[in-house]
Structure formats: C-alpha cells, structure tokens
Amino acid sequence: MRRETRSPATGRKSEELPASAQVVIVGGGIIGCAVAREVTRYTPDVVVLEKESDVACGASKANNAEIHSGIGEDAGTLKQKLNVRGNYMYDDFVRGLDVDFKRQGLLIVVTPRSLPEEALRSMGEDELREMLNVKIPEGIMAYGEKAGIKGLRILAREEVLELEPNVTPEAVAGVFDPNYGLVCPYKLTIALAESAVINGARVLLDTEVTGIRVEEGHVRGVITGRGEISTKLVVNAAGVFADEVADMAGAGGFRIHPRKGATLLFDREVTSEYVHSSVALFKLPGMKKERSKGGGAMPTAEGNLQLGPTAVEVEDKYDTSISAEEIEEIFERFHYLLPEFPREAIISAFSGVRAPTLDEDFVIEASERVRGFVNVAGIQSPGLASAPAIVEMVMGFLHELGVPREPRADFNPLRPATPRFAELSDRERGLLIREDPRWGHIVCRCEYVTEAEVVRAIHSIIPARDLDAVKRRTRVGMGRCQGGFCTHRVAAILARELGVPITSITKSGGASPVFVGESKDMLMRG
Amino acid sequence: MHKVRKPDLAVIGAGPAGLGAALAAYEAGLKDVMIIERDVELGGILPQCIHDGFGSIVFKETLTGPQYAQRFIDRVEKTDIEVKLNTMVLDLKPDRSITAVNAREGILEIRPRSLVLAMGCRERTRHQILIPGYRPAGVICAGAAQRDINIEGLLPGRRVVILGSGDIGLIMARRFTLEGAEVEGVYEIMDHPGGLTRNVVQCLHDFDIPLHLSHTVTFIHGRKRVEAVTVSRVGEDLKPVRGTERVVPCDTLVLSVGLIPENELSKKAGVALDPATAGPVVDERMETSVDGIFACGNVMNVFDLVDYVTHTAEVAGRAAAEYVLVGRKREREAPLRVEPGRNVKFVVPQILRGLDREVSFYFRVRHPERAVRPNLVVGEKALAGRRAKMVRPPEMVRVKAGPEELKSLRERGEVRIEVMPDTGGGGEGGEEEGDGAK
Numbered sequence: 001m002r003r004e005t006r007s008p009a010t011g012r013k014s015e016e017l018p019a020s021a022q023v024v025i026v027g028g029g030i031i032g033c034a035v036a037r038e039v040t041r042y043t044p045d046v047v048v049l050e051k052e053s054d055v056a057c058g059a060s061k062a063n064n065a066e067i068h069s070g071i072g073e074d075a076g077t078l079k080q081k082l083n084v085r086g087n088y089m090y091d092d093f094v095r096g097l098d099v100d101f102k103r104q105g106l107l108i109v110v111t112p113r114s115l116p117e118e119a120l121r122s123m124g125e126d127e128l129r130e131m132l133n134v135k136i137p138e139g140i141m142a143y144g145e146k147a148g149i150k151g152l153r154i155l156a157r158e159e160v161l162e163l164e165p166n167v168t169p170e171a172v173a174g175v176f177d178p179n180y181g182l183v184c185p186y187k188l189t190i191a192l193a194e195s196a197v198i199n200g201a202r203v204l205l206d207t208e209v210t211g212i213r214v215e216e217g218h219v220r221g222v223i224t225g226r227g228e229i230s231t232k233l234v235v236n237a238a239g240v241f242a243d244e245v246a247d248m249a250g251a252g253g254f255r256i257h258p259r260k261g262a263t264l265l266f267d268r269e270v271t272s273e274y275v276h277s278s279v280a281l282f283k284l285p286g287m288k289k290e291r292s293k294g295g296g297a298m299p300t301a302e303g304n305l306q307l308g309p310t311a312v313e314v315e316d317k318y319d320t321s322i323s324a325e326e327i328e329e330i331f332e333r334f335h336y337l338l339p340e341f342p343r344e345a346i347i348s349a350f351s352g353v354r355a356p357t358l359d360e361d362f363v364i365e366a367s368e369r370v371r372g373f374v375n376v377a378g379i380q381s382p383g384l385a386s387a388p389a390i391v392e393m394v395m396g397f398l399h400e401l402g403v404p405r406e407p408r409a410d411f412n413p414l415r416p417a418t419p420r421f422a423e424l425s426d427r428e429r430g431l432l433i434r435e436d437p438r439w440g441h442i443v444c445r446c447e448y449v450t451e452a453e454v455v456r457a458i459h460s461i462i463p464a465r466d467l468d469a470v471k472r473r474t475r476v477g478m479g480r481c482q483g484g485f486c487t488h489r490v491a492a493i494l495a496r497e498l499g500v501p502i503t504s505i506t507k508s509g510g511a512s513p514v515f516v517g518e519s520k521d522m523l524m525r526g
Numbered sequence: 527m528h529k530v531r532k533p534d535l536a537v538i539g540a541g542p543a544g545l546g547a548a549l550a551a552y553e554a555g556l557k558d559v560m561i562i563e564r565d566v567e568l569g570g571i572l573p574q575c576i577h578d579g580f581g582s583i584v585f586k587e588t589l590t591g592p593q594y595a596q597r598f599i600d601r602v603e604k605t606d607i608e609v610k611l612n613t614m615v616l617d618l619k620p621d622r623s624i625t626a627v628n629a630r631e632g633i634l635e636i637r638p639r640s641l642v643l644a645m646g647c648r649e650r651t652r653h654q655i656l657i658p659g660y661r662p663a664g665v666i667c668a669g670a671a672q673r674d675i676n677i678e679g680l681l682p683g684r685r686v687v688i689l690g691s692g693d694i695g696l697i698m699a700r701r702f703t704l705e706g707a708e709v710e711g712v713y714e715i716m717d718h719p720g721g722l723t724r725n726v727v728q729c730l731h732d733f734d735i736p737l738h739l740s741h742t743v744t745f746i747h748g749r750k751r752v753e754a755v756t757v758s759r760v761g762e763d764l765k766p767v768r769g770t771e772r773v774v775p776c777d778t779l780v781l782s783v784g785l786i787p788e789n790e791l792s793k794k795a796g797v798a799l800d801p802a803t804a805g806p807v808v809d810e811r812m813e814t815s816v817d818g819i820f821a822c823g824n825v826m827n828v829f830d831l832v833d834y835v836t837h838t839a840e841v842a843g844r845a846a847a848e849y850v851l852v853g854r855k856r857e858r859e860a861p862l863r864v865e866p867g868r869n870v871k872f873v874v875p876q877i878l879r880g881l882d883r884e885v886s887f888y889f890r891v892r893h894p895e896r897a898v899r900p901n902l903v904v905g906e907k908a909l910a911g912r913r914a915k916m917v918r919p920p921e922m923v924r925v926k927a928g929p930e931e932l933k934s935l936r937e938r939g940e941v942r943i944e945v946m947p948d949t950g951g952g953g954e955g956g957e958e959e960g961d962g963a964k
Contacts, residue, residue, distance in 0.1 A: 265653075269790060269793070318749055320660060320661070320749070321658065321659050321660045321745075321746075322658050322659065323658050323745075324656075324658045324744065324745075324766075326658075327656050327658060344654075346653055346654060346656065347651070347653055347654070348653045349653050349656070350661070426625060426633045429627065429632070429633050430632045430633045433627070433629065433632040433633070434632060437629035437630065438629065439629075440627050440628050440629035440630070440631075440632055440633075441612065441628070441629045442564065442614040442627065445564065445614065448614070448616060451629075480648075481648050481649070481651065482651040482652075482653065484648060484649050484651065484667050484669070484670045485648075485670075487666075487670065488670075488673065488674055488678050488680065492678075502680065503680070506663065506750075507662070507663035507750070507751075508663070508750060509750075510750050511750045511751055512662060512663040512750035512751050513663060513751065514663050514682075515674065515680040515681060515682055516681055516682065516683055516684050516777065516778075517680075517681045517684075518679055518680055518681060519675050519676075519679045519680065519681055519705060520705070520706075521681055521706075522681070522684065522705060522706030522707060523705065523706045525706075
C-alpha cells in the first residue's frame with residue numbers, strides 16, 4: 001500500500017528517505033531496533049524501515065514481557081541456545097537504556113495434572129508420589145542444567161506455597177528458575193531505537209518495503225512506498241512478514257504461519273501482590289495441545305497480573321483479535337493453577353501474532369543465494385529473551401559482509417528516559433513543577449501521567465504521533481478506566497503540539513481517527 | 527518546601543455530591559472549607575448532561591444538568607469556600623492527610639479536620655465485560671461520548687451501535703440522533719431495559735430507535751477503526767446463543783454497561799467497602815469506617831437521581847460540620863446492621879450508630895414487582911414504609927424513618943429493609959415520590 005509522504009498525523013513532511021545507507025534494516029520491532037543499535041557501535045550509517053506509525057507495533061508490543069531462561073525450549077534447537085545465552089546477556093543488554101529489568105524468577109509447579117490421566121490411573125500411590133515429588137522435579141533440573149541454565153532449585157510443596165500462596169493447594173513440588181526476568185518490551189524497543197538514533201541511525205516510520213533490488217546475486221537497494229535506498233546490506237527483521245520480504249529478494253524458502261496469542265491483564269491495585277514470579281504448571285512433554293510453552297501467570301514490569309497467552313493458528317497476519325473461546329480457555333486454565341484469581345479485576349486483553357516458521361526454530365542466516373541479505377526470521381517467543389544473542393549472531397554476519405569491526409570511539413551508550421511522575425518522590429515532583437508547571441497537570445487519572453510527560457513523548461527522538469504511541473511511552477490510558485478520562489485530553493495535546501486539527505488525531509496511525517468530526521458537522525452537511 | 531493547609535473540611539470532588547456537602551457544612555457553621563476538583567470547572571458530570579429531568583425532588587421543577595449544577599455553583603460563589611480546580615489528589619491516608627498536585631502550586635499537603643469523599647463513579651469498559659474482537663478506534667463509553675459531543679464539540683461517530691440500555695446509553699442514543707448520526711440500535715443483555723422507563727420512551731420510542739432486549743455484542747470488527755459489530759441473542763443464562771449472530775455495520779460502539787463507584791482513594795485511606803455497593807460502608811451520618819471521613823453521592827453507590835445525591839451530600843456535610851464543631855458523639859454500642867431483606871439488593875446506609883435523627887434508606891430491588899410496600903422492618907414489625915405501584919431494579923427506592931420510629935430499634939433485634947406485596951389497607955406510608963430522572 002502506498003503511503004503519503006506527508007504524514008496525516010503530524011502534518012510535517014516525514015523525514016526524507018536517504019539515497020543510500022550502509023545497512024538497511026526492514027522492521028522496527030525488538031530485533032530490528034536492537035540490531036540497529038548494535039550496528040551503530042561500528043557505523044552510524046544504518047536505516048530502519050517500519051511500515052507502521054511507530055516502532056514496536058507487531059509482536060514486540062503484544063507479548064508477555066518475559067525474559068525466559070530457555071528451560072521451556074526443545075533441546076538442541078537454535079532457539080534454546082540463543083535463549084540461554086540471551087538471558088545471560090540481558091543485564092548488559094539493557095545497561096544505559098534507562099529501562100526497568102528485573103529477574104523475578106519462574107516457578108514451575110508440579111501437580112497431579114502434570115501427568116496424563118491414564119498415568120494417574122495406572123500408577124500406585126507410592127509410584128505416583130515418587131514420580132511427582134522426585135522424578136519430575138529432578139528431570140526438570142537435569143534438563144535445564146544440560147542446556148546450561150544455572151541456579152535451578154527444587155522446591156517442596158511448602159516452599160512452593162510460601163513463595164506463591166495463591167497457587168493451587170494441589171501443588172506437590174516445584175522447580176524455581178531464578179533467571180526469568182521481566183522487561184517492558186515496547187519500552188525496550190523504543191529505547192533501542194532511540195539509542196540507535198542518538199548514535200546516527202535513522203528510523204523511518206510509515207515506510208513500507210515493497211521490493212529488494214538484487215543484481216547478480218548481490219543486494220543493491222531497498223524499494224519502499226516512498227522511493228528507493230541504495231544499499232549492499234539488508235537485515236530482514238520483518239516479523240510475521242519476514243517470509244514475504246525474503247521472497248522479494250529471492251532469499252526465502254521458509255514460510256511464516258501466523259499464530260496469535262491472547263493475554264488478559266488485571267488491575268494493578270488488586271493484583272500487584274498476586275504472583276511474585278512467573279508461575280506455570282508443568283505438563284509432561286506430549287500433553288500439550290498446541291505448539292507453545294503453555295503460558296503462565298506473571299506480573300508485568302509494572303505489576304499488573306497477566307494470564308496467558310493462548311496459541312491459535314490464524315490465516316491473517318494482522319489478526320490481533322481475541323475470541324470468546326480464548327478468553328474462556330484462559331479463565332479455565334488458570335482457574336486450576338490459581339483457584340481464586342480475581343476475575344472481576346480484569347482491565348484489558350490484548351493479542352499478538354507470533355511468527356513461527358514450519359519447523360518452529362529461528363532462521364538466522366546470511367543468505368547463500370543473495371549476498372548482503374541477512375534473514376532474522378521465525379523470531380517468536382522467546383525472541384525477546386534471545387534478542388541479545390540474536391544480535392550477536394547477526395553482527396557476526398554483518399562484520400563478514402563489510403560492517404567495520406572496529407568500534408567507534410564516539411558511540412554513546414546512554415539513552416535517558418523521561419522521568420515518570422508516578423514514580424517520583426514529592427520532592428522531585430515539586431522541583432519539576434517549579435521548572436515546568438506542566439509537570440503539575442495530571443492528564444491520566446489512573447496512572448498519574450502529567451502533561452509534561454505527554455508533551456515530551458510527542459517530541460521525543462522517535463516521536464509519538466498517535467494515542468497508542470503516547471500510551472506506550474507514558475502509560476496514559478493504561479489504567480482501570482482505559483482512557484475514558486484522558487482520551488480527549490491527550491488528543492488535544494497531540495493536536496496542539498503537532499499543529500493539526502484534533503479531528504486528524506488517530507489511535508494507531510492510518511485510518512484510525514479518534515473523532516470523525518466536530519459536533520454539528522453532520523447537520524451542517526444537511 | 528510547602529505549607530501544610532489545615533482546613534475544617536476538605537471535600538474531594540466538585541460534582542453535585544461535593545458541592546452539596548461543602549455547602550451544607552459551610553451553612554452549618556464551618557468556616558474553612560475546601561473543595562478539591564481535578565477538572566477545569568465545578569459541577570462534575572452535570573455540565574455535560576444537557577438534557578432535562580434534574581431536580582424534580584430537590585427544586586420541584588425539572589432542570590438541565592448545567593442548570594442544576596449552576597444553582598449550587600452560584601451558592602458556592604457567595605461563600606468563601608476555597609475551590610481548587612485542576613487539582614488531583616494523589617494520596618489519602620487514614621489520618622485524613624491529603625497529598626494533591628496542581629500546576630500553579632505544585633505539591634500540596636492538606637490535613638483537614640474532616641473529610642468528605644465525593645469522587646463519584648467511572649464507567650465500566652469493554653474489557654471488564656470481555657467483549658471479544660479487535661481493539662480499534664471507535665469503542666467508547668457513553669459518558670465519554672457525551673462529554674466529547676456536549677463539552678468538547680467533537681463527534682465520536684457517525685454510525686453507532688449502543689450496547690447497554692442504562693440511562694446514559696439511552697440518552698446518548700437520542701443525542702447521537704440529534705447530531706445527525708445514525709443509531710443502528712440499542713442492545714441490552716437483560717430482558718428488561720436498564721434505564722428509567724421515561725428515558726426508554728423519550729430517547730428511543732420517540733426517535734424510532736430499536737431496542738433489542740436479550741442481545742449482546744459478541745465481536746468487534748475492524749483493525750484500525752470499528753467497521754462492524756457482531757450481535758447475538760442471549761439465553762436465560764445470559765450466554766450468547768449460537769446461530770443467532772448478526773453482523774451490524776457501524777463505525778462506533780458506544781458502551782453503557784455500568785458505573786463503578788470510584789473508591790481508589792477510599793481504599794488508600796483504609797475505608798471499609800461494601801461488596802454489594804462497591805462503595806464505603808456508611809452510617810446514618812454518612813460517616814465511613816474511618817473516623818472523620820464521610821462519603822456521599824455516587825462514590826457510595828450509583829444513584830439514578832441527582833436529587834438523592836444531593837440529599838446524601840447534605841447529610842454528609844452537616845455531619846462533618848457536627849464532627850468538627852461538636853466533636854464525636856458516636857454511640858459506643860455496637861452499630862446496628864441494616865440487612866437487605868426480601869427483594870432488596872443492597873441498602874445504604876448499611877449501619878446505624880445513632881437513632882436521634884431522620885434517616886433515609888436508599889436501596890435497589892433485585893427484580894421488578896408490582897403493588898408493593900417497601901418497608902423498614904424490625905423483627906416482624908414494619909416501622910416505616912410506603913406504597914409503590916411498581917418497583918424496578920433501575921429505579922432506586924427510598925424509605926424514610928424518623929427518630930420516633932427508630933428509637934425502639936435497639937431492643938428489637940434484626941433490622942432489615944424489605945419489599946413486601948401490598949395487601950392493601952391504610953396505615954403509615956406516604957405517596958410515591960416523583961421521578962426526577964438523570
């Protein structure tokens with residue numbers, strides 16, 4: 001689809017398409033932005049092309065925010081290898097980006113339902129106890145340790161319930177994995193993109209790739225809806241669309257079959273202490289219906305309880321809907337693990353589309369057919385957790401293909417985030433308000449977001465130009481009222497700061513106007 | 527770094543509840559009264575309620591929302607009640623100390639001698655009722671749509687489906703129609719309308735807007751902006767019936783699916799809440815479980831008449847003044863619990879501590895019933911009540927009891943409010959009250 005160069009949301013002419021770049025990255029998700037940032041350690045000449053109105057608009061914004069350890073992955077896969085390494089690298093990965101990252105750990109709960117029903121029926125009492133209390137926990141330990149995961153501990157029933165008092169009393173044992181972490185995935189993606197821009201990269205939004213120019217087996221350029229960029233190096237980080245982008249270059253051969261996952265989100269006031277770690281029910285391999293680690297219950301980086309995700313194969317790569325069946329499935333599944341979870345405290349539900357290939361592993365390769373084309377495809381969960389190791393692997397290819405190996409002396413590793421009023425002390429708040437009174441004007445009553453934060457988001461390095469983009473940066477509208485109070489207030493600030501009429505403000509770019517007109521518009525039209 | 531203000535009374539919220547309470551307290555003799563309001567003007571939700579029907583009980587005439595609010599605003603302006611607009615309360619502690627913020631003064635610390643909670647309520651959202659589908663632009667709560675059209679001058683949609691037949695949903699069906707938008711229909715999951723009968727007639731029938739009872743929205747279509755909704759009939763279990771799905775093209779889904787008393791601050795202050803009302807447990811003075819903290823209006827439970835909100839505000843304001851001026855006379859005996867009896871969902875006030883004044887009990891019935899007597903009952907004896915031709919869940923019922931009727935309560939055991947079939951006969955109990963609808 002061809003897009004206007006003049007973005008309707010900003011009224012400003014979008015940043016010019018550069019004539020050439022050393023590296024062009026297709027896709028502004030977590031992987032594209034992380035690769036871009038890493039490339040800028042060596043050269044500033046990198047461009048990220050994103051077809052949506054913001055970075056992190058695909059799976060990077062709609063996942064469970066977990067930094068897995070690799071314990072849920074199949075042994076011997078690239079996924080498991082990069083996940084284990086990525087998890088290990090995470091503290092360094094986020095350093096300097098001003099993004100919260102904490103390791104809350106994973107509690108794997110063993111209950112009689114960890115076994116198939118026929119096994120329960122056929123086993124004697126002692127045999128069953130031995131299986132659930134000893135064999136399964138020891139098996140999990142051995143599996144994890146073999147993959148290189150450190151610090152695992154077996155927990156007795158009492159320890160499980162002490163750690164997570166809301167877990168089913170049917171729990172018999174557990175394994176605790178201290179490596180699991182939480183990070184806000186879209187905030188991290190935005191931070192990586194901004195860090196890249198600080199170091200010279202260009203991130204072009206609303207720019208869709210329509211073709212890759214390949215001549216004599218070499219990449220020569222990237223064709224977009226806004227013109228062409230000449231380049232010799234392309235990184236395909238296009239998420240669910242990675243197969244289509246690879247095919248444009250003739251560097252494909254894999255298929256992405258979209259699989260969506262829905263997650264339910266609960267009010268932080270009610271659920272902040274509900275679970276402390278990620279909590280998942282262990283099931284013997286082969287018991288799961290679908291290809292997924294099975295999800296779990298976990299806090300978000302901000303402290304809301306989340307339950308999910310589901311795993312449903314879909315036809316449409318844009319299918320971020322949630323069905324009644326999925327909601328029911330989540331409720332049923334967690335009703336067992338957390339018998340008294342607070343159903344009524346639900347405030348939101350979201351769905352993201354995973355990008356698996358048919359053999360379910362990551363595809364990270366420098367194309368043998370098209371020199372200069374690097375695929376980073378099939379990046380589904382645990383892609384967020386594996387990102388640092390994926391980047392490391394991709395950089396190996398890029399250095400081979402000509403990106404300098406010598407780090408720049410002037411690389412700036414720091415990307416400061418805007419302070420969050422809600423997290424400041426009254427003293428700090430007072431000082432900011434004295435500096436700029438807009439810090440004293442709360443526009444989001446649930447999350448206590450101020451006008452100053454909204455304005456800063458709009459004028460940030462990767463500028464927020466619609467409601468959802470402001471929301472991702474500030475949490476405006478993410479609370480229990482879900483925007484009932486703040487929508488028109490934020491839309492008015494966007495209109496004022498961008499110098500456009502409020503009726504051109506959108507929810508998520510493109511054809512998503514918040515208001516269809518002014519009062520009396522329809523009457524005047526007659 | 528900042529001065530601590532210590533008013534006699536701080537009122538949080540400047541809707542009809544907050545204004546009424548502040549005025550009542552001021553008129554009862556409190557000198558230093560402060561109202562804290564996060565919006566840019568006084569009046570709460572009333573300035574956007576430009577339809578009429580307000581005030582038939584309090585003023586014996588029907589006013590629009592802005593007119594009703596203005597009567598109180600005019601009175602406040604004649605006093606030296608301090609009004610802080612654009613001011614958000616960030617924290618509230620059990621000792622009543624408030625941390626608030628505004629752009630002009632920065633962080634404010636306020637330690638009032640008494641406090642009235644008048645934060646009102648907020649709208650339930652699509653996720654709280656779990657409507658499946660996409661998350662496009664064009665899904666909006668009815669009150670937010672009302673504000674957009676009536677205050678901001680913005681039109682949220684042209685082709686509208688409304689889910690929920692509560693009063694705001696009905697009023698917005700008419701309001702969208704008057705704006706030239708097309709209202710495809712109002713869908714209601716229950717088998718009876720959620721709003722006042724008068725609003726069904728005046729907002730739907732008069733404009734030929736169809737009302738589909740026992741229906742709900744089961745899917746929202748459209749990735750960027752709403753393109754359609756799927757509606758389905760529901761069975762007696764309120765679950766959608768397979769095979770009854772129908773796709774209704776529209777660009778907007780307006781939700782009128784309930785209001786929730788806004789009690790986040792009450793919780794911070796340690797105020798005990800009643801699960802039946804989602805609001806604070808209050809006594810006959812509208813005092814909560816926390817000493818010197820009172821509550822009134824929709825923060826206690828969602829009223830359908832603003833007139834009743836005003837009544838509770840006056841009780842709370844006068845009681846706050848008494849608390850400051852006279853000091854505590856709280857009975858040390860165990861408070862009496864007023865239980866909801868036959869066909870009663872909840873009662874406010876939930877407890878009685880003193881029996882020295884007239885008390886209005888507000889309650890909702892569980893199901894519609896004809897020819898009844900809502901009564902205050904002690905043991906087996908009906909103490910106060912009145913006749914009603916009809917009671918319905920959307921219409922709150924009020925029963926008043928004076929000190930005479932209340933004085934013998936302590937000795938006689940269980941106190942409850944119940945709705946009994948009217949077997950005729952005379953006796954106590956007045957006429958039905960007028961319906962002064964929102």
